[in-house]
Amino acid sequence: MRRIARAPWELLKRAFGWLVLFEARNKLLLLPSAVRLRRFEDAETTRLAALLGRPPYARVATVIATHRRPDALRAAVRSALAQTVADQVVIVVDDGAGLPELPADPRLFAVSLARNTATAGVVRNVGIRLTRSRYVAFLDDDNLWEPDHLEQALAALDAPGGPDAVYTALRRVLPDGTERDVLSVPFDRRRAAHEAFLDTNAFVARRSRALHFSRLRRTPEVLPREDWELIRRYARRHEVRHLPRPTVRYLVNPGSFYTAWDGA
Template sequence: MRRIVRAPWELLKLVFGWLVLFEAANKLRLAPSAVRLRRFEDAEVRRLAPLTADAPSALVATVIATHRRPEALLHAIRSALTQTEADQVVIVVDDGAGLPERSRFPDDPRLFTVSLSRNCGTAGVVRNVGIRLTRSRYTAFLDDDNLWEPDHLARALAALRAPGGPDGVYTALRRVRADGTEQDVLSVPFSRRRSARESFLDTNAFVARRTRALHFSRLRRTPEVLPREDWELIRRYSRRHRVAHLPEPTVRYLMNPASYFTAWDEPPVTVPGSPGAPPS
């Protein structure tokens, strides 16, 4: 009987992919919080816009989301500002925890820092504020505990600006353990079909042409909520935009035990309310 009950769920996973099904369930379950967070995001953009009014219209805007990692943040900022592609603006958006003293930041006119009025605990909203406060043809993303190789933006932009090039690209990730040792290099060619079943997409490696589709979901994703907002943005962006993979590892991705990181292996495919799911 148990095998018969599970059959429809297994069939749906086979047809649509477990990540697609999980995200559909997320949208239903978390919709009320998403509405409230959209209102908060709009209010914060209106409040912070005067602080970034002088931000230049660079070729690419780099959005760095941060929360209570001052030392790691400074390293991330330096890796962004020392890119071989200099035509960029870097905006740091703090999720309501407070930023280090301004004197600790590099003295660079391309760098802007803002703090949300309160902690919203939703990475998508923090990053959306950064997107909306900048003006650029392309947008890139870097978390406060990760680093870019100096040619990350140059490689991505060369592919994006090539004749007939894609709208968005993501490079390979060099995954690093907390002790600094390298675990592996994650390099997976883009496939929408494969992305329905494997969570290999991460926005730290993603650079894309700015369009209305380039925004993160506003769902409040706790560590238990899969898939992550990175996967959702890139997969949704790929519906109407061409996304390509560059196999060069240009991101040092910290597998931080004190933070969220993608589990690249498929987890148990159960969601609350699905056949075979543990009781909530």
């Protein structure tokens, strides 16, 4: 009987993908909190824009969301500022915990939300909305980029017939510094309905109305993650390509504030 009862679910998974089905459930259950968070995001964007004055502008804007990781954040900021692409602004958005001292650099801007949201999508959206650029890139506060990460991405994006967005390979490392593996999967939107291989630390995209994160409050147990939702939704009307070169040093962090890893 149990096998018979599960048959419709298995058919739906095969037809649509388990990640798509889980996301539909998330939207149904978490929509009320998303509406409240959208209002907060709008208010904070207005407040912080007034503090910044003229919006930071460059060819590419790098958004770093952070929460209580001062040392890791400084390392992430240094790796962003060390990019071979100089025409860049870096905006750090703190999720209400307070900002540590950061490097003095005219390309670096840092703001703190009025309260903690525990919602990575809202934090990153504020960073997107406070900046002006042709392209947007994302870096978490516990990860690092190779110096040519943006150079590799922008070369592909600006090439004749180039896509709207690219994502590079991730070199995933454990907390002790040992390499776990390299995640490098060619983009396939259908495959992404069944496998969670998309991560915005490797993602550089042309700015558009579609480039915003889900505002659902995703606890570590909620799957899929906001990275998957953004890239797969962006790919509905934009071309996304994979670059197989590893340019991101990604910490597989069991204690991450935003991400839970299943060890798969």
